[in-house]
Amino acid sequence: MIPIIDGEACTGCGKCMEVCPPRAIVMEDGSARIDEEFCEECGFCAAECKVKAIVIPFPRGADS
Amino acid sequence: MRYPHIFSSGRINTLATKNRIKYAATETNFNTPDGFVTEREVAYMEAQARGGAAIVTTQGAYPDALGEGKGFRGTMSIAHDRFIPGLARIAEVIKRNGALAALQILHCGREGGVDLDYCLMPTVVPQRLSYFKPPREITTAEIKQAVKDHAAAARRAIDAGFDMIELSGIVGYLISTFISRYTNKRQDEYGGETVEERCRLMKEILGAIKAETGDTFPVGIRLCGAELLDDRGGNTLEESIESFRIAEKAGADYVSVTVGWHESSSSVITRDVPMGRWLWVAERVKKAVTVPVMMAFRLFLPEIPEKAIADGVMDFWEACRPMIADPDLPNKAAREKISTVVPCIACNLCFSRLYYHQPIMCTVRPSLGREGDEAWGHYGFARAREKKRIGVVGGGPAGLQIAAVAAERGHDVTLWERQAVFGGSILLASRVDDGEEELLRPIAYLEERCREAGVTLVPATTCTPDLLQGMNLGVLVLAEGSLFGPCVGSGHLTPDEIIGEKKRPGKSVLIAGGDGVGLAVVVYLLRTGDHHIILIEESGRLGRDVSPFYLWRYLQMFKQRGVEVVTRATLEGWDDGKASVASAKGERSFEVDDVVIASRLAQPSAREAFASSAAEVFLIGDAKRPRRLHNAIHEAYRLGMRV
Numbered sequence: 001m002i003p004i005i006d007g008e009a010c011t012g013c014g015k016c017m018e019v020c021p022p023r024a025i026v027m028e029d030g031s032a033r034i035d036e037e038f039c040e041e042c043g044f045c046a047a048e049c050k051v052k053a054i055v056i057p058f059p060r061g062a063d064s
Numbered sequence: 065m066r067y068p069h070i071f072s073s074g075r076i077n078t079l080a081t082k083n084r085i086k087y088a089a090t091e092t093n094f095n096t097p098d099g100f101v102t103e104r105e106v107a108y109m110e111a112q113a114r115g116g117a118a119i120v121t122t123q124g125a126y127p128d129a130l131g132e133g134k135g136f137r138g139t140m141s142i143a144h145d146r147f148i149p150g151l152a153r154i155a156e157v158i159k160r161n162g163a164l165a166a167l168q169i170l171h172c173g174r175e176g177g178v179d180l181d182y183c184l185m186p187t188v189v190p191q192r193l194s195y196f197k198p199p200r201e202i203t204t205a206e207i208k209q210a211v212k213d214h215a216a217a218a219r220r221a222i223d224a225g226f227d228m229i230e231l232s233g234i235v236g237y238l239i240s241t242f243i244s245r246y247t248n249k250r251q252d253e254y255g256g257e258t259v260e261e262r263c264r265l266m267k268e269i270l271g272a273i274k275a276e277t278g279d280t281f282p283v284g285i286r287l288c289g290a291e292l293l294d295d296r297g298g299n300t301l302e303e304s305i306e307s308f309r310i311a312e313k314a315g316a317d318y319v320s321v322t323v324g325w326h327e328s329s330s331s332v333i334t335r336d337v338p339m340g341r342w343l344w345v346a347e348r349v350k351k352a353v354t355v356p357v358m359m360a361f362r363l364f365l366p367e368i369p370e371k372a373i374a375d376g377v378m379d380f381w382e383a384c385r386p387m388i389a390d391p392d393l394p395n396k397a398a399r400e401k402i403s404t405v406v407p408c409i410a411c412n413l414c415f416s417r418l419y420y421h422q423p424i425m426c427t428v429r430p431s432l433g434r435e436g437d438e439a440w441g442h443y444g445f446a447r448a449r450e451k452k453r454i455g456v457v458g459g460g461p462a463g464l465q466i467a468a469v470a471a472e473r474g475h476d477v478t479l480w481e482r483q484a485v486f487g488g489s490i491l492l493a494s495r496v497d498d499g500e501e502e503l504l505r506p507i508a509y510l511e512e513r514c515r516e517a518g519v520t521l522v523p524a525t526t527c528t529p530d531l532l533q534g535m536n537l538g539v540l541v542l543a544e545g546s547l548f549g550p551c552v553g554s555g556h557l558t559p560d561e562i563i564g565e566k567k568r569p570g571k572s573v574l575i576a577g578g579d580g581v582g583l584a585v586v587v588y589l590l591r592t593g594d595h596h597i598i599l600i601e602e603s604g605r606l607g608r609d610v611s612p613f614y615l616w617r618y619l620q621m622f623k624q625r626g627v628e629v630v631t632r633a634t635l636e637g638w639d640d641g642k643a644s645v646a647s648a649k650g651e652r653s654f655e656v657d658d659v660v661i662a663s664r665l666a667q668p669s670a671r672e673a674f675a676s677s678a679a680e681v682f683l684i685g686d687a688k689r690p691r692r693l694h695n696a697i698h699e700a701y702r703l704g705m706r707v
Binding site: 001017018019020021022023038040041042043044046047056058 | 097137138417420421422603604605608609689691692694695698
């Protein structure tokens with residue numbers, strides 16, 4: 001799943017950009033944004049974010 | 065027959081097996097966060113069962129209601145009867161496809177509690193891996209409960225229709241932390257100076273499961289044969305081997321031999337470890353027990369387990385990563401069509417994703433996790449509605465992958481490669497370090513797949529817009545890879561000159577670019593000569609695109625060999641033996657013999673040059689944006705699905 005960035009919580013520190021292997025994160029108006037075309041859904045950015053502004057949605061509910 | 069021992073029948077307790085191959089358990093993160101089995105998991109397990117292994121093992125299901133044993137967010141649960149219907153679907157698809165269904169019970173212990181704010185350990189022992197939750201000592205009452213949970217899980221596995229049960233006590237999971245003297249310093253009856261005493265939890269769990277299943281139902285266990293924790297006071301080799309003997313005495317019907325813990329400070333499953341490297345551990349266990357002995361761990365090519373079984377080193381070949389990459393490996397080995405096997409390259413993309421709460425992916429098999437979706441062509445592609453003439457420029461992984469998929473969908477595909485051999489940047493990567501020649505296996509496989517699908521492969525030919533005139537192409541795919549740059553000054557070297565053409569730089573070298581390519585040049589130079597190396601990187605981090613399974617070893621090597629690393633720095637000029645570098649700490653100058661430009665640039669202008677060569681023109685792989693191998697292969701595969 002493509003991570004979701006909370007623009008309000010993001011401090012614009014840029015740590016997520018530095019760990020993103022395909023360089024899919026850009027900084028816009030002081031907060032990080034994911035270019036979905038290049039995101040490979042590795043989750044490195046979410047693990048790196050110190051203020052937990054990046055979350056990985058996970059499929060919910062039981063289907064069996 | 066090439067592999068008579070692999071394809072001879074075997075026996076585990078009362079069950080006969082059709083061959084000696086077992087798909088070993090792996091987590092997928094495909095299941096729901098509340099522990100229910102998903103369609104995606106069932107389809108994946110069905111693919112494994114259809115592949116021809118005698119035994120197919122599920123991922124480890126956690127047995128406790130709180131999820132203290134749950135190591136990954138998408139792990140399935142066996143902690144309540146409500147999970148039985150989903151588990152039963154997995155047992156059903158495995159058995160329907162002619163394999164024995166084994167359910168693994170896995171309490172992750174100190175690697176567990178993924179949704180909690182703690183994990184359980186026999187004794188609180190500090191550790192450094194950031195993934196782990198803060199440890200708490202498990203109480204005696206909780207140990208007794210864990211034994212009951214395992215027995216109840218075993219009963220549910222039988223109710224769900226499984227043929228066998230497997231326990232996992234490896235790499236730092238609950239059972240292994242009790243067995244190891246590194247993590248078990250308890251003073252009560254679950255600890256002790258002897259391995260026999262520390263195996264008490266394992267014995268109680270095996271005993272409780274056996275009491276639930278009866279004597280004739282096969283129950284196996286995975287244990288660690290060599291912890292590789294000497295620097296942390298882990299078990300001796302003799303103690304580890306003894307734990308297998310104790311497991312047999314406690315009722316285990318087979319044992320699976322594993323090597324290393326997650327914090328072992330040496331390579332265990334990466335390419336620098338030669339295939340078959342750990343068979344000596346299986347051999348030691350084989351001499352200690354009478355029940356069947358199994359092993360996975362770098363046994364990628366069937367001739368290696370074939371010989372090991374023939375030599376009496378082990379009894380069953382467990383395949384984990386090789387069957388993630390190609391579930392059909394057993395069938396292909398049986399038909400002796402090894403060149404058609406999708407080859408695992410031990411990149412560990414699959415495992416490393418688990419720790420970031422993402423579903424597993426496979427560099428070489430994009431259809432992983434999409435086995436149930438026909439569009440992804442796991443069992444073969446449907447033909448495209450309209451047959452097109454397709455040209456592909458570049459015979460690296462991206463070019464070969466799209467050519468194969470497009471041709472399999474019925475298109476008429478021609479591929480041009482500038483060099484006499486296919487592989488593109490992989491040709492360089494395969495020469496960097498020990499074991500890296502394994503990276504050529506996917507290239508050989510893709511070439512074979514292209515040939516089988518009828519792709520016209522044209523090596524040693526530079527494709528130009530002129531060459532394409534009058535070909536009436538419907539689609540042109542540009543996959544020529546990246547260029548090295550940006551260049552500063554003149555007279556610098558590039559990675560293809562150093563690794564490909566073997567040009568030797570002078571004694572002191574500055575390498576600009578600290579991504580995988582720059583690191584590869586450093587590794588190559590350090591292995592083949594004595595250099596003083598300065599590595600500069602624009603960002604604050606080296607090797608952002610290098611797997612953590614490999615990166616730690618490279619960085620360790622750089623430290624030992626005195627590589628000077630300067631981050632947040634860019635090369636501004638290179639003239640007369642002086643490299644000027646702008647860094648966060650101001651302008652710096654380095655006197656060096658040579659400069660290597662190891663950063664990469666996309667080739668977007670190729671699209672303009674070929675704009676009128678076909679009705680549709682696509683740019684893929686490193687030519688679009690320099691990235692990793694799986695990006696190139698997956699992007700190409702996905703484009704192949706839709707052209």
